[in-house]
Amino acid sequence: MDRELNAILTVLSKGYDVTIEINGIDIGIRGQKSESLKLFGKNNPTTPVLPEDMKKQVCLQDGENLISVNCKRIDSISGSELTIELQARDLFVNGATNFSRKEKLDVGKEKSFTETFII
Helix, strand or coil: CCCCCEEEEEEECCCEEEEEEECCEECCCCECCEEEEEEEECCCCCHHHCCHHHHHHEEECCCEEEEEEEEEECCCCCCCCEEEEEEEHHHCCCCCCCEEEEECCCCCCEEEEEEEEEC
């Protein structure tokens, strides 16, 4: 049996518009607030019973995964920094992350990046 893939994605994006895709799937993050989503593996046995609005969270694959982020700073909130962290279920206990990135852009600036993380 394949191992069950689960992860938590946390995005702190006050002052930023953000879109995030994982393995080409737009997972619905839009920014300007703190958000956390549980992500599921594409072969997860619970996928068929997930509510329709959670189906976009079925995006992980065993091994290498791609995270693509497009962000734009939209206001000058003091100390505003975009933080993105992803932690797989099997690492929750020791607090290790599979992916972590912080960005601090000037107002009006936009940035896109794609990185690989392993689950």
